[in-house]
Amino acid sequence: MSKSRQPGAGFIKVIEYIEDAMDPAKNIKTFPFRRQGDTTASRDPEYPPTRKTLGTEISKAIPGNWAAAPDTPAGKPLHRGANANEAENRAIFSKHKFWSDHGTPEEVFWQDSRGTNYCKYYEYESKFKDNYTGVYDCDEYPYASTKEGAAKDKMNYSVRGVDLHQNRSHGGYLGTFYSEYRLTPDEVGDNVEDSPFRMMIVP
Numbered sequence: 001m002s003k004s005r006q007p008g009a010g011f012i013k014v015i016e017y018i019e020d021a022m023d024p025a026k027n028i029k030t031f032p033f034r035r036q037g038d039t040t041a042s043r044d045p046e047y048p049p050t051r052k053t054l055g056t057e058i059s060k061a062i063p064g065n066w067a068a069a070p071d072t073p074a075g076k077p078l079h080r081g082a083n084a085n086e087a088e089n090r091a092i093f094s095k096h097k098f099w100s101d102h103g104t105p106e107e108v109f110w111q112d113s114r115g116t117n118y119c120k121y122y123e124y125e126s127k128f129k130d131n132y133t134g135v136y137d138c139d140e141y142p143y144a145s146t147k148e149g150a151a152k153d154k155m156n157y158s159v160r161g162v163d164l165h166q167n168r169s170h171g172g173y174l175g176t177f178y179s180e181y182r183l184t185p186d187e188v189g190d191n192v193e194d195s196p197f198r199m200m201i202v203p
Helices: 008-022 083-093 118-122 124-128 164-180
Strands: 136-141 158-163
Touching: 008 136, 008 158, 008 164, 083 136, 118 124, 118 136, 118 158, 136 164, 158 164
Parallel strands: none
Antiparallel strands: 136 158
């Protein structure tokens, strides 16, 4: 993806976010924070890792980076997942009840709804307090449409509120990319090597 040429220039905020997520030096500051001891088995979606900086944050091992060495976690490819993978990935950070430290005690349990997501917890004051709809989308990386999404390892992923229109535009081009390179969903679930790909970000 190019940050200066179309179509990439039309969703620059999404590209910048993916760039941060793929960079171990930067993704240590992306939400949700990863800390020693957080594992897939222990993570309860109803209790997001605290948004407070504790000084124990560690980098995430997020795959899909073309620029990283292929024998490193960051250099491993992404794989197009089955339709069920997308639902499982999104269920980790959205559309479910979870506890929050925002507001009064009566407001801290966020209700189960389509609009509930971790982005609103982590970026409430900066983006979502007065703009619940029509401005920001909660975007995730690795993509929910991949086998390496949030459900694969619930701490080695990132979410960020990004411009809604840019996010929808990027999603359309991602679908085109899948189609052009015949990266079809692996509905069987036993042959993921049919659809490996990595992300390259250029100026």
